[in-house]
Amino acid sequence: MERLALVWTHLNAVAEWLATSWQRGRRTRFVRSFLEAWQWGISALVRPVPTLQRAADEKPLLPALWLTLLQGFSLALGTRYAVEHEGLVLSLLIRNLPSWGWVVFYALIFPPALWFLKAAILNLMAELLGGPPRGLSLLATTAVACSPLLLVLPVALLAVALAEPNLNTGFVGHLWFIFAIGIHAWWVVLTVVAVRETYRFTLGQAILTILLPSVISVLIAFPIYLILRTVA
Secondary structure (H helix, E strand, O other): HHHHHHHHHHHHHHHHHHHHHHHHHHHHHHHHHHHHHHHHHHHHHHHHHHHHHHHHOOOHHHHHHHHHHHHHHHHHHHHHHHHHHOOOOOOOOHHHHOOOHHHHHHHHHHHHHHHHHHHHHHHHHHHHOOOOOOOHHHHHHHHHHHHHHHHHHHHHHHHHHHOOHHHHHHHHHHHHHHHHHHHHHHHHHHHHHHHHHHHHHOHHHHHHHHHHHHHHHHHHHHOOOOOHHHHH
16 A cells, blocks of 8 residues: 555656646747647638738747748648659659658758748738838748648548558549649638738739749749750
C-alpha cells in the first residue's frame, strides 16, 4: 500500500508539472502564436470574409508566418505523396524534386519567400491602383488566404488509403482530380477577397490587382525572349 501511495504521489506530481508547463507554455508568444495560427486557418475555412477582414485590421504577423509554414508543408508533402501514387498535381516544381529531403527543404524555404514576394508585388499594384499603403495588412491576409492548402496533406493521405490501385483511376482518383483543381481555385478566390478586404477595393479592383503582375511580366518577358532568340 505504501508503494502504491508513493507511485500515486509521483504520478500526481508529474501531472501537476505537465499542467503547469502547459499553462506556462500557452502564455509564451511562441506557443500562443502557433495555436493562433491554427485558429486563423480554421476560421478562414469556415468564415472567410470576416476572418480576412479581421486579419487586415489586426495584422497577426507571427501566426501568419506559422500558417505559411504549415500550409507549405501540407502542400509540399501532400503533393509529393500524390505524385508517388500517380495523382494529378498542379505543381511541376514539387513533382520534379529529386527526393523527399528536397521536398522538406522546399517547404521550409519556398513558401515563406513566396509569401513576402507576393505581398510586396500585390501591395505595389494596389497602391498604383489608388489603394492605401497597407503592406503588413496584406502580408497577414495573404497568409490567411492560403488556409485551404492545409487540407492537401490529410486529403492526400485519405485518398491514397482509399484508392484502388492508385490516384490515376477509379472513383477516388476522379475525386482527387476535382480536389486538386478546386483547392487551388479556392486559394485564388480567397486571395482576391484578401486584397479586396485589405484595401477596401471593389471586386474588379481586387481582380485587377492580382492580374496586373502577370500581364506586366508577359509584356516584359516577351520582348526579351524575342531579342535573345534573334541574338542566338
